[in-house]
Amino acid sequence: MTTHYLVLSALLFAIGAVGVLVRRNAIVIFMCVELMLNACNLAFVTFARQHGNLDGQLIAFFVMVVAAAEVVVGLAIIVTIFRTRRSASVDDANLLKY
Amino acid sequence: MEPAKIVEHAGGVIGASWLMIALPLLGAAILLLGGRRTDRWGHLLGVAMSLASFVVAVVTFFELIGLPGGERRRAVGLFEFIPGLVDMGLLIDPLSISFALLITGVGSLIHIYSIGYMSHDPGRRRFFSYLNLFVAAMLLLVLSHNYVGLYIGWEGVGLASYLLIGFWQYKPSAATAAQKAFIVNRVGDFGLAIGIFTIWTTFGSVTFQGVFESTLKPEQGVLTAIGLLLLLGACGKSAQVPLQSWLLDAMEGPTPVSALIHAATMVTAGVYLVVRSGAVFFPEGSTAALFAAIVGTVTLLAGAIIGMAKDDIKKGLAGSTMSQIGYMMLGAAFGPVGYAFAIGHLITHGFFKANLFLGAGSVMHAMNDEVNMRRYGALRKALPVTFYTFLIGYLAIIGFPLLSGYFTKDGIIETVIHHNEVLGWLAVLGAGLTGFYMSRMVFMTFFGEKRWADDAHPHESPAVMTIPLVLLSIGSIFLGGYLVLGGRFMTFLGPAVGMPEGGVPAFHPFTVPGLATLALVAVGAAIAWLRYGRVPVPVTAPRGSFLTTFARRDLYGDALNESLFMRPGQWLTRIAVFFDNRGVDGLVNGLAAGIGGTSGRLRRVQTGFARSYALSILFGAAVVAGALLLVGNL
Amino acid sequence: MGETITFWVLAVVSVAAALGLVLSRKAVYCALMLGVVMGSLAVLYAVQEAPFLAAVQIIVYTGAVMMLFLFVLMLVGVDSTDSLVETIKGQRFWAIVAGLGFAALLALAIGNVAFVRPTGLGGATSQYGGNVQGLAQLIFTRHVFAFEVASALLITAALAAMVLAHRERAKAKPTQKDLARARFAGPHPTPLPGPGVYARHNANDMPALLPDGTVSELSVNRIIARHDVQEGRLPEDPRLAEAIRQAVEVEEESK
Numbered sequence: 001m002t003t004h005y006l007v008l009s010a011l012l013f014a015i016g017a018v019g020v021l022v023r024r025n026a027i028v029i030f031m032c033v034e035l036m037l038n039a040c041n042l043a044f045v046t047f048a049r050q051h052g053n054l055d056g057q058l059i060a061f062f063v064m065v066v067a068a069a070e071v072v073v074g075l076a077i078i079v080t081i082f083r084t085r086r087s088a089s090v091d092d093a094n095l096l097k098y
Numbered sequence: 099m100e101p102a103k104i105v106e107h108a109g110g111v112i113g114a115s116w117l118m119i120a121l122p123l124l125g126a127a128i129l130l131l132g133g134r135r136t137d138r139w140g141h142l143l144g145v146a147m148s149l150a151s152f153v154v155a156v157v158t159f160f161e162l163i164g165l166p167g168g169e170r171r172r173a174v175g176l177f178e179f180i181p182g183l184v185d186m187g188l189l190i191d192p193l194s195i196s197f198a199l200l201i202t203g204v205g206s207l208i209h210i211y212s213i214g215y216m217s218h219d220p221g222r223r224r225f226f227s228y229l230n231l232f233v234a235a236m237l238l239l240v241l242s243h244n245y246v247g248l249y250i251g252w253e254g255v256g257l258a259s260y261l262l263i264g265f266w267q268y269k270p271s272a273a274t275a276a277q278k279a280f281i282v283n284r285v286g287d288f289g290l291a292i293g294i295f296t297i298w299t300t301f302g303s304v305t306f307q308g309v310f311e312s313t314l315k316p317e318q319g320v321l322t323a324i325g326l327l328l329l330l331g332a333c334g335k336s337a338q339v340p341l342q343s344w345l346l347d348a349m350e351g352p353t354p355v356s357a358l359i360h361a362a363t364m365v366t367a368g369v370y371l372v373v374r375s376g377a378v379f380f381p382e383g384s385t386a387a388l389f390a391a392i393v394g395t396v397t398l399l400a401g402a403i404i405g406m407a408k409d410d411i412k413k414g415l416a417g418s419t420m421s422q423i424g425y426m427m428l429g430a431a432f433g434p435v436g437y438a439f440a441i442g443h444l445i446t447h448g449f450f451k452a453n454l455f456l457g458a459g460s461v462m463h464a465m466n467d468e469v470n471m472r473r474y475g476a477l478r479k480a481l482p483v484t485f486y487t488f489l490i491g492y493l494a495i496i497g498f499p500l501l502s503g504y505f506t507k508d509g510i511i512e513t514v515i516h517h518n519e520v521l522g523w524l525a526v527l528g529a530g531l532t533g534f535y536m537s538r539m540v541f542m543t544f545f546g547e548k549r550w551a552d553d554a555h556p557h558e559s560p561a562v563m564t565i566p567l568v569l570l571s572i573g574s575i576f577l578g579g580y581l582v583l584g585g586r587f588m589t590f591l592g593p594a595v596g597m598p599e600g601g602v603p604a605f606h607p608f609t610v611p612g613l614a615t616l617a618l619v620a621v622g623a624a625i626a627w628l629r630y631g632r633v634p635v636p637v638t639a640p641r642g643s644f645l646t647t648f649a650r651r652d653l654y655g656d657a658l659n660e661s662l663f664m665r666p667g668q669w670l671t672r673i674a675v676f677f678d679n680r681g682v683d684g685l686v687n688g689l690a691a692g693i694g695g696t697s698g699r700l701r702r703v704q705t706g707f708a709r710s711y712a713l714s715i716l717f718g719a720a721v722v723a724g725a726l727l728l729v730g731n732l
Numbered sequence: 733m734g735e736t737i738t739f740w741v742l743a744v745v746s747v748a749a750a751l752g753l754v755l756s757r758k759a760v761y762c763a764l765m766l767g768v769v770m771g772s773l774a775v776l777y778a779v780q781e782a783p784f785l786a787a788v789q790i791i792v793y794t795g796a797v798m799m800l801f802l803f804v805l806m807l808v809g810v811d812s813t814d815s816l817v818e819t820i821k822g823q824r825f826w827a828i829v830a831g832l833g834f835a836a837l838l839a840l841a842i843g844n845v846a847f848v849r850p851t852g853l854g855g856a857t858s859q860y861g862g863n864v865q866g867l868a869q870l871i872f873t874r875h876v877f878a879f880e881v882a883s884a885l886l887i888t889a890a891l892a893a894m895v896l897a898h899r900e901r902a903k904a905k906p907t908q909k910d911l912a913r914a915r916f917a918g919p920h921p922t923p924l925p926g927p928g929v930y931a932r933h934n935a936n937d938m939p940a941l942l943p944d945g946t947v948s949e950l951s952v953n954r955i956i957a958r959h960d961v962q963e964g965r966l967p968e969d970p971r972l973a974e975a976i977r978q979a980v981e982v983e984e985e986s987k
Binding site for chain 3: 709717724
């Protein structure tokens with residue numbers, strides 16, 4: 001059963017990664033990042049059960065805390081950028097290049 | 099008889115002989131460092147310093163002849179030049195004091211003459227500073243008691259010569275001529291430097307005393323090699339074939355310079371070097387002496403042939419100078435008798451050639467700096483003093499009986515024929531050529547009809563210019579006889595260069611070579627009269643035969659140098675430049691361009707799209723995961 | 733058996749929702765899909781003996797984070813749809829290749845490991861008297877420093893969000909006095925005439941009639957008038973239509 005959970009976790013992680021790469025809306029990209037974090041959490045929880053050790057759950061808990069902080073700051077940045085550029089597309093912010 | 103031993107000397111008048119060099123050097127320093135503030139009286143200071151040096155030389159001379167014959171070689175130590183290796187000092191002996199008297203005496207006269215000649219030139223003060231510098235360097239050259247000091251003086255006169263040839267540096271021809279003189283002299287100076295190095299390694303000393311009185315017996319081959327290297331140096335400085343090409347162009351300088359440096363003094367430095375080193379490196383019958391003799395003969399003929407075709411009065415005189423130095427070099431190859439006549443001819447030549455050059459300068463001064471003799475003619479009425487003094491110089495140089503040149507040149511010819519018939523008769527032929535070209539010069543300049551430019555109003559030069567001419571012509575008349583008759587000069591020089599085994603040879607006025615010389619000179623003068631005195635001289639030069647062209651083009655000396663050295667040098671340079679540009683630079687530039695081009699393309703990867711970067715991160719993560727997997731399975 | 737059924741149902745649901753998240757054009761749908769995934773994961777946590785995490789997942793993620801997302805979406809523009817046309821050449825293709833490759837690699841790695849039967853958390857929780865007590869024991873003893881740092885991080889993040897979202901006024905807010913002065917300095921001290929709303933048109937794009945019967949251009953709302961002209965919805969009365977056109981022209985000239 002552990003294998004199934006881990007494969008599901010890997011699938012969700014890969015889907016999230018592809019989402020980050022193909023979407024242009026910064027908010028959606030953020031959602032995909034959250035999806036990847038959740039996939040990781042699933043793996044942590046699964047391993048905690050596999051090994052009979054609560055540390056995995058603890059790490060998942062910390063991941064959630066950090067993810068919450070990250071979302072707050074990230075969304076604030078998006079709002080600020082949107083306010084000046086009237087766009088939430090990550091492709092529009094490409095001034096730093098060759 | 100061997101030369102006398104060199105004696106250390108301190109104090110007294112001879113001990114103060116360094117003033118001879120120091121005074122003109124001080125004058126040059128004051129005038130060069132003082133700048134425009136010294137413009138008003140700079141020429142007077144220059145003349146004063148030169149005259150003061152002359153006075154010191156005269157006093158030293160009398161002090162020297164006051165000594166007994168065997169003690170007349172005095173070495174005056176001055177200071178330690180290169181600690182432990184070279185001491186600087188002066189050698190006062192009959193040879194060097196003869197030169198010192200000639201340099202300061204004729205030099206002072208030319209200084210005085212220059213006051214008038216350069217009176218309208220804005221750079222007069224600079225001119226006198228260079229002249230003083232030259233006198234100082236030349237005196238160092240002849241007075242130094244070692245080869246290193248000689249070399250310093252040698253380069254010093256080269257520098258002064260360069261500065262004075264290019265004195266009117268705004269004229270491209272003068273600037274080029276100065277560079278040419280400097281570069282050609284480099285070849286000779288290179289030989290001299292190597293020669294001095296070899297002397298050092300052979301004898302362990304560079305002083306004349308250390309070399310001439312050495313107890314070492316080096317191999318004959320080494321001595322010959324040193325002799326040939328010194329001869330190469332002498333050829334450069336004295337404009338002997340094959341390094342003769344610079345002297346004719348050096349006439350671009352002001353005429354007093356031509357008279358002082360390129361006729362009377364500096365160009366005779368080669369003869370001084372050969373005579374000074376003669377006892378060890380150019381003994382009678384040695385290979386080096388034979389080379390010197392051949393070089394002298396070739397040059398005396400080449401100079402005469404060039405002089406025959408030149409229409410430029412100064413270049414004609416320059417050819418003559420080459421020729422007369424050829425005589426000296428020839429004479430210097432034949433032992434003590436030859437030395438005496440060579441140095442005697444050098445001194446009388448210093449007088450009559452300075453006389454002729456200054457006369458030519460006076461003519462140019464009168465004719466608005468015109469140098470083409472075809473534009474002269476009939477000047478004997480307009481410039482009487484110049485004419486008569488020039489006439490005396492002319493008679494002296496062609497060897498008219500009882501004038502200076504007669505005694506000394508005839509002495510050289512007699513000596514040479516005594517040792518080597520072929521070279522001797524060639525020297526006789528050269529005397530005949532001299533008779534032709536000098537007569538041609540006199541006829542074209544002072545006789546015939548007026549061929550002047552429209553704006554020419556010839557007038558006699560001021561006294562400041564004519565008085566030196568008169569003094570020099572007096573020397574041109576009497577000096578030769580005074581020196582040669584009774585073997586006076588030979589006896590005087592004896593302590594310095596040695597005496598002939600059989601004593602001083604008596605002077606025989608009527609010998610076969612002597613009479614043949616006179617006859618040939620007369621024939622040459624007669625031909626000149628027929629060609630240039632009796633018939634009108636065309637204003638534009640006729641085309642002339644192949645030989646005329648040959649002589650006008652300086653015997654193709656420049657063409658030879660160009661094709662032998664300049665063009666291969668240019669090819670070599672171009673090959674080197676090509677190799678540098680394409681090979682070395684190509685490699686470096688190609689590498690840089692390759693890196694630059696690659697970077698330029700790689701730069702395009704930086705699109706600015708965060709998603710592109712994220713894609714590469716994911717790829718990287720996949721690669722790392724794959725690698726971990728592989729490593730774990732292994 | 734019960735766990736197996738739950739897993740498969742939720743696995744299918746969550747993968748489908750994740751794909752929906754990546755594929756839907758509207759950001760709000762994406763947010764909803766994400767909510768579905770998070771909810772499913774919460775159930776899976778609960779199934780895997782992590783009741784506390786399941787609760788936290790619901791509260792923090794589906795409760796707080798999702799609300800925050802939706803909030804920002806509303807701010808940025810809820811009706812905006814993304815164009816799904818890829819603008820970077822090869823980005824989509826290579827993203828899918830890399831994603832599939834990465835998933836395949838992970839799956840391969842997981843498949844290579846032969847897992848023994850899970851130990852289960854029975855021992856660990858019973859030692860402390862329950863899952864929550866167990867976690868609390870760990871947080872407040874062994875990981876207390878990380879916990880404090882995390883709390884500092886949260887506070888910092890809150891401050892950062894405040895600073896980032898705060899906007900300075902470029903100039904002072906106009907007072908009532910300023911407004912009144914501006915109004916009397918302008919061309920219309922009085923209020924502009926209201927729109928003429930007739931019985932036939934309960935719409936405020938109709939020009940008003942002045943007491944003398946003429947049409948007042950000032951009564952036309954210019955933004956609405958522009959839409960009307962663009963879409964050809966002009967009234968039949970030529971005087972009123974002309975007034976609307978005039979209003980649009982004045983508007984464009986003033987630009």
